[in-house]
Amino acid sequence: CRQLFRSPSMPSSVIRPILKRIDRPQDRDTPVKTKRRRSVAGTPSEEAAAEPVAWLLRSRSFSHEEIENLLANDHQELIGDFSKAYLLQTVEGKHQDLKYISPEMMVAVLTGQFSSLIESCVIVDCRYPYEYEGGHIKGAVNLPMEQDVEDFLLKKPIVPFDASKRVIVIFHCEFSSERGPRMCRFVREKDRACNEYPHLHYPELYVLKGGYREFFPQYQTHCEPQDYRPMHHEDFKEDLRKFRLKSR
Numbered sequence: 001c002r003q004l005f006r007s008p009s010m011p012s013s014v015i016r017p018i019l020k021r022i023d024r025p026q027d028r029d030t031p032v033k034t035k036r037r038r039s040v041a042g043t044p045s046e047e048a049a050a051e052p053v054a055w056l057l058r059s060r061s062f063s064h065e066e067i068e069n070l071l072a073n074d075h076q077e078l079i080g081d082f083s084k085a086y087l088l089q090t091v092e093g094k095h096q097d098l099k100y101i102s103p104e105m106m107v108a109v110l111t112g113q114f115s116s117l118i119e120s121c122v123i124v125d126c127r128y129p130y131e132y133e134g135g136h137i138k139g140a141v142n143l144p145m146e147q148d149v150e151d152f153l154l155k156k157p158i159v160p161f162d163a164s165k166r167v168i169v170i171f172h173c174e175f176s177s178e179r180g181p182r183m184c185r186f187v188r189e190k191d192r193a194c195n196e197y198p199h200l201h202y203p204e205l206y207v208l209k210g211g212y213r214e215f216f217p218q219y220q221t222h223c224e225p226q227d228y229r230p231m232h233h234e235d236f237k238e239d240l241r242k243f244r245l246k247s248r
Helices: 031-040 044-050 064-074 103-110 129-133 146-153 179-193 211-218 234-247
Strands: 118-125 166-172 205-208
Touching: 103 166, 103 211, 118 146, 129 234, 146 179, 166 179, 166 211, 179 205, 205 211
Parallel strands: 118 166, 166 205
Antiparallel strands: none
16 A cells, blocks of 8 residues: 555555655755754754853953943933933934924923023024024024134033023024034034033033924014024025135
């Protein structure tokens, strides 16, 4: 009988033939054996067996530079001096190394919703003067040049009278795409240079996402005058040329 299983018509008394697997040499890697070996590679049991044995290492002291690097890498959600977490809720922006806030969060600050925690909020408008004069956020200071912002913020740093409260700085330009972010980085760089790490005069810096272009249509009542003058305004081409030359 060549069939493996008994057919329905076959009497039950008929004994099935005993099939015996042919023994194959154990020292040869046949194609099937090799394929099976590859297919089971990576199973938990084999991976566990393949893991290297952990060795105990002697502890060592980190240098000051190494500690600084660890702090900078491990505390991305802490403010610049690593003393506490950022107060304002942030959103994703164009530059991953900067902290952005939404126009809604800006209004929350302007209307005093964080007054118990913030003693001073400096809004730095980095647009050119003719843009600022055409309409800006109430209370914002116009600091379009690096020297302007260095004189205003760093020559005589703003220090809170109440040590438990914060001083925060929010930068923006027309779109908060180039000028605002660049000025934010400039202040952090200069602040680092004149302080012993990780201390800073202004550890909490933000950028207004979308800039004045996004803020104005939604919150005109928080602007003065209630208007918006773009950088590429037809009547101020000469002013734009002059300020671009100065900023180079």
